[in-house]
Amino acid sequence: xxxxxxxxxxxxxVLLVWLIVYPLVLVLLTALKGEGGRxxxxxxxxxxxxxxxxxxxxxxxxxxxxxxxxxxxxGVPLAFLFARYDFPxxxxxxxxxxxxxxxxxxxxxxxxxxxxxxxxxxxxLVKRVFRLDEAPWRLEGAGAILLVHAYSMYVYFYLFVRxxxxxxxxxxxxAAASLGAGRWRTLRTVILPLLRPSLAGAALLTFMxxxxxxxxxxxxGGGFRVMTTQIVATRLNGDDALAMVETISLTVxxxxxxxxxxxxxxxxxxxxxxxxxxxxAPERSRVTSPVARGALAVVSWTLGIVLLLPHLTLLLVSxxxxxxxxxxxxxxxYSFANYATxxxxxxxxxxxxxxxxxxxxxxxxxxxxxxxxxxxxVRRRTRAGAAIEGLLALPWAxxxxxxxxxxxxxxxxxxxxxxxxxxVGTLWILPLAYLVxxxxxxxxxxxxxFRRLDPSLExAAASLGAGRWRTLGRVTLPLLRPxxxxxxxxxxxxxxxxxxxxxxxxxxxTRPVSLEILSSLRNSDVGVAAAYGVVLMLVSxxxxxxxxxxxxxx
Amino acid sequence: xxxxxxxxxxxxxxxGATVAVDxxxxxxxxxxxxxxxxxxxxxxTTALRLLAGFETPDAGRVLVEGQEVTDMPPVTRRFGMVxxxxxxxPHLDVGQNVAFGLESAGIDRAARxxxxxxxxxxxxxxxxxxxxxxxxSGGQQQRVALARALAPEPRVLLLDEPLSTLDPxxxxxxxGEIRELIHRLGTTxxxxxHEQDEAFDLGDRVAVLRTGRLEQVGTPEQLYAExxxxxxxxxxxxxxxVPVDVIGAGPRGARVRLEGVExxxxxxxxxxxxxxxxxxxxxxxxALWLVAAAPDALPAVVETRRFTGATSAYRVRTEHGAALEVxxxxxxxxxxxxxxxxxxxxxxxxxxxxxxxxx
Ligand SMILES: Nc1ncnc2c1ncn2[C@@H]1O[C@H](COP(=O)(O)OP(=O)(O)O)[C@@H](O)[C@H]1O
Ligand SMILES: [Mg+2]
Numbered sequence: 055x056x057x058x059x060x061x062x063x064x065x066x067x068v069l070l071v072w073l074i075v076y077p078l079v080l081v082l083l084t085a086l087k088g089e090g091g092r093x094x095x096x097x098x099x100x101x102x103x104x105x106x107x108x109x110x111x112x113x114x115x116x117x118x119x120x121x122x123x124x125x126x127x128x129g130v131p132l133a134f135l136f137a138r139y140d141f142p143x144x145x146x147x148x149x150x151x152x153x154x155x156x157x158x159x160x161x162x163x164x165x166x167x168x169x170x171x172x173x174x175x176x177x178x179l180v181k182r183v184f185r186l187d188e189a190p191w192r193l194e195g196a197g198a199i200l201l202v203h204a205y206s207m208y209v210y211f212y213l214f215v216r217x218x219x220x221x222x223x224x225x226x227x228x229a230a231a232s233l234g235a236g237r238w239r240t241l242r243t244v245i246l247p248l249l250r251p252s253l254a255g256a257a258l259l260t261f262m263x264x265x266x267x268x269x270x271x272x273x274x275g276g277g278f279r280v281m282t283t284q285i286v287a288t289r290l291n292g293d294d295a296l297a298m299v300e301t302i303s304l305t306v307x308x309x310x311x312x313x314x315x316x317x318x319x320x321x322x323x324x325x326x327x328x329x330x331x332x333x334x335a336p337e338r339s340r341v342t343s344p345v346a347r348g349a350l351a352v353v354s355w356t357l358g359i360v361l362l363l364p365h366l367t368l369l370l371v372s373x374x375x376x377x378x379x380x381x382x383x384x385x386x387x388y389s390f391a392n393y394a395t396x397x398x399x400x401x402x403x404x405x406x407x408x409x410x411x412x413x414x415x416x417x418x419x420x421x422x423x424x425x426x427x428x429x430x431x432v433r434r435r436t437r438a439g440a441a442i443e444g445l446l447a448l449p450w451a452x453x454x455x456x457x458x459x460x461x462x463x464x465x466x467x468x469x470x471x472x473x474x475x476x477x478v479g480t481l482w483i484l485p486l487a488y489l490v491x492x493x494x495x496x497x498x499x500x501x502x503x504f505r506r507l508d509p510s511l512e513x514a515a516a517s518l519g520a521g522r523w524r525t526l527g528r529v530t531l532p533l534l535r536p537x538x539x540x541x542x543x544x545x546x547x548x549x550x551x552x553x554x555x556x557x558x559x560x561x562x563x564t565r566p567v568s569l570e571i572l573s574s575l576r577n578s579d580v581g582v583a584a585a586y587g588v589v590l591m592l593v594s595x596x597x598x599x600x601x602x603x604x605x606x607x608x
Numbered sequence: 609x610x611x612x613x614x615x616x617x618x619x620x621x622x623x624g625a626t627v628a629v630d631x632x633x634x635x636x637x638x639x640x641x642x643x644x645x646x647x648x649x650x651x652x653t654t655a656l657r658l659l660a661g662f663e664t665p666d667a668g669r670v671l672v673e674g675q676e677v678t679d680m681p682p683v684t685r686r687f688g689m690v691x692x693x694x695x696x697x698p699h700l701d702v703g704q705n706v707a708f709g710l711e712s713a714g715i716d717r718a719a720r721x722x723x724x725x726x727x728x729x730x731x732x733x734x735x736x737x738x739x740x741x742x743x744x745s746g747g748q749q750q751r752v753a754l755a756r757a758l759a760p761e762p763r764v765l766l767l768d769e770p771l772s773t774l775d776p777x778x779x780x781x782x783x784g785e786i787r788e789l790i791h792r793l794g795t796t797x798x799x800x801x802h803e804q805d806e807a808f809d810l811g812d813r814v815a816v817l818r819t820g821r822l823e824q825v826g827t828p829e830q831l832y833a834e835x836x837x838x839x840x841x842x843x844x845x846x847x848x849x850v851p852v853d854v855i856g857a858g859p860r861g862a863r864v865r866l867e868g869v870e871x872x873x874x875x876x877x878x879x880x881x882x883x884x885x886x887x888x889x890x891x892x893x894x895a896l897w898l899v900a901a902a903p904d905a906l907p908a909v910v911e912t913r914r915f916t917g918a919t920s921a922y923r924v925r926t927e928h929g930a931a932l933e934v935x936x937x938x939x940x941x942x943x944x945x946x947x948x949x950x951x952x953x954x955x956x957x958x959x960x961x962x963x964x965x966x967x
Contacts, residue, residue, distance in 0.1 A: 510695040513662050516682040517689040519712030519760065528708075532699045 063430040063438040070445045072473055073490055077460035084463055085298035097295040110284040111303055114265055117199060117280055121264035122257050124204035129211025137219040140338040141350045150358045152213065154206045156595040157364065158551025159269040160568045161587040162206050165364035167193065168371050175367060178383040198274035203264050211256040218252030258315040265308055266453035268554035282455045301459050305452055312451045368591065372584035392585035405570035406589065412566065413549035416488030421542050424496040428504040446497030449490050458558040461487050483559045488549035495548060496541035503537020543601030547594045613638035613796050614764055619668035621654050628654040630820035639794040643811030645801060651820035652800040656766050659798060661685045672763055688762030692769045694753040696741045702752050703737030709760035727759040730789060747778050767799035771806060783809050804844055816840050834876055838962050841890040850930045852889040854882050862961055864889060867928045869906045871951050873959045886964045891932060893921050895958025897950050898936030905948025910941050
């Protein structure tokens with residue numbers, strides 16, 4: 055009985071090694087092998103001798119750190135505001151504050167371009183008011199990247215800290231107050247230390263996302279290069295081996311950051327476990343003074359509108375027919391023409407279909423693999439299972455650009471004996487890339503869900519005569535549904551809006567929506583680009599909403 | 609003696625260096641209820657899981673009606689189990705939970721409905737089919753778990769601390785209901801508990817486990833009256849153990865000396881006379897009687913007293929520092945009083961002699 059299971063878990067392990075580790079190893083080999091297959095440090099030396107490489111690496115690092123700081127600066131106060139105070143419109147705004155999450159990275163960039171770009175709404179407005187011929191700024195360089203990062207990543211801090219605050223027992227505040235600690239002292243000496251696991255988690259996520267960020271630097275970078283864009287540029291130059299060295303440098307930076315933050319994380323988790331209570335969150339303070347209420351309402355509604363501006367801009371521009379908006383402050387004409395194009399023109403509809411099936415397939419496969427992994431790692435507790443769990447998490451720590459390069463390297467050669475096949479240029483490379491990138495998302499959610507599942511439920515099913523498959527179908531899967539839905543929705547949305555891996559691996563036949571947005575933009579087909587963006591945004595929002603609903607119902 | 613229905617033969621299960629269950633052998637007659645009693649960590653749950661088939665023994669066998677089932681997976685074993693925290697399926701309603709095992713057995717839908725209704729009626733939950741698990745109280749959940757385990761008519765019913773999560777008042781009532789139900793159905797049952805009251809009340813026989821080993825198995829009366837080891841004596845019923853010297857045979861058993869006074873300790877019928885020398889004496893509270901200080905009584909001082917009804921239980925300390933629990937007339941002595949201890953006039957029992965190293 056245990057032999058076939060042993061084989062199944064080992065087969066899965068081999069598959070994952072082939073998909074995840076092997077391509078990365080090939081990257082390493084390519085970087086270290088010269089002509090004729092001899093070992094060489096030539097490319098490493100080239101890398102080390104070029105100041106531009108060090109500059110790109112440094113830029114990646116400081117942009118990521120600055121993104122963490124900015125995101126925390128916005129997200130943490132917002133979390134406190136919405137968790138601790140009650141004021142008119144709190145519920146609606148609390149949801150609005152999380153909305154940047156429904157903008158896939160490239161779509162967010164697009165919206166910022168329409169809003170703050172040299173020919174965007176704000177520029178038009180400023181030109182009109184100050185009677186200028188040109189916008190007094192360019193949306194370019196580090197500032198522009200940081201603006202987009204801060205907007206899209208503060209949500210991590212907001213959500214993590216809110217969850218952390220919700221799990222703090224009211225008695226923590228009361229105990230501090232009864233010991234005579236004032237509000238600030240309580241915050242500084244009690245609340246913030248207890249929130250450290252949440253803060254560390256959000257910081258890690260923000261840092262890794264910013265380090266891997268590609269869309270914003272690619273569109274707004276101009277001459278400013280971070281490592282992700284540098285890699286793509288080098289590769290376009292045909293300098294493959296150097297691109298591999300760059301890839302390795304970025305990977306090392308990511309893994310180093312992970313290591314540093316994980317260490318402090320583990321310490322905090324140990325401390326947090328002892329001190330946090332059952333989670334009877336304290337009552338929100340009602341803001342009662344009319345002046346304070348008014349001020350708070352104005353501030354928070356303004357904030358809500360500012361946060362929604364990108365979404366609204368995108369929506370507005372998507373109704374502007376091509377070529378009708380030139381110098382006016384506000385577009386003069388609106389129609390459904392762009393959407394009609396998406397539906398009627400087969401060439402324009404194709405990317406939507408592509409993204410849909412590729413993301414669906416990758417998500418389904420990722421869910422299946424994660425379920426198997428969870429069974430091997432959590433229930434069977436095989437050694438292969440533990441290794442599988444570790445492997446699933448790996449693509450999370452490795453930036454998407456790196457994986458795109460690695461897959462492109464591994465699967466552009468036909469060498470069946472080395473387990474390499476030509477997939478680049480075929481239909482299958484993008485779903486495969488999405489799958490690899492989805493695995494950490496579904497894996498984390500499903501394995502965590504499995505750990506929370508009481509093993510005696512499955513034993514009860516067995517003692518009632520239910521075989522392995524009936525137990526899986528009738529007990530395990532239904533109980534895992536919230537975890538599966540959470541993982542699957544996030545994975546689908548990520549794959550559906552993916553830009554970073556797609557740009558390196560797509561073919562004309564498999565071009566996804568993000569690539570079509572890019573080419574529309576290049577053709578000044580702004581309205582169509584916005585329409586695609588709106589579709590991505592709505593699908594993301596819809597999938598999230600459906601996932602939340604189906605995950606909790608029943 | 610009829611053929612035993614369920615036999616555990618030398619069952620052993622190790623977890624690394626711990627031997628959770630050590631050469632456990634037991635047999636149950638058809639329809640018998642056996643209680644596995646032991647302190648936490650004594651291997652009760654592991655023994656039950658070995659019976660259910662969730663654990664594979666390192667050695668030993670399980671037989672049902674003479675047929676070996678040791679390697680049979682739980683799915684085909686047809687042993688019903690009630691888990692400590694019930695393990696009800698939260699996404700299914702009460703009826704679906706109870707029907708679960710019937711579906712596995714391939715019973716068609718029409719017959720299933722009637723069987724579910726019957727099973728729920730057994731546990732006094734008639735008409736609860738459509739309730740959600742989350743809407744039930746702890747006691748009701750416990751009964752649904754019982755109905756679910758019983759519905760497919762298992763060959764053996766296994767219960768892991770079935771009452772431990774109920775509040776004390778409910779526990780006693782539920783105990784009676786379960787005993788009555790199981791006896792009515794005649795299902796051979798093994799249940800696990802760490803509470804002596806529960807074991808005595810529910811079990812036809814009680815098996816006492818200690819660090820994975822069977823210490824003694826017998827009816828509650830046997831365990832109380834004739835504990836095989838000091839551990840059983842101490843775990844079952846109230847008692848204190850003091851060191852004594854065996855000095856020879858007396859008219860009614862062994863003669864022992866305890867701090868200068870000499871008592872006769874009755875021996876079990878057929879038991880060999882203990883060798884002279886140091887031994888342990890296990891004393892039930894009712895075996896001794898408290899009197900005013902007297903020349904042939906063991907002198908002691910009252911430390912605490914506890915009213916128990918017809919008598920009071922006094923905790924006293926002898927001059928040599930041994931603490932004993934002794935019965936006496938309620939209110940006869942106060943704390944700090946000097947008193948004497950005599951063997952109770954009620955003949956027989958309550959005193960048990962063990963070799964010194966038998967602990
Ligand atoms: N799965 C397991 N892995 C390791 N040790 C175990 C496991 N299950 C039980 N044990 C050990 O076996 C011993 C008996 O445990 P258990 O059967 O749960 O006792 P009880 O139910 O009487 O409290 C304990 O020392 C426990 O730590
Ligand atoms: Mg137990």
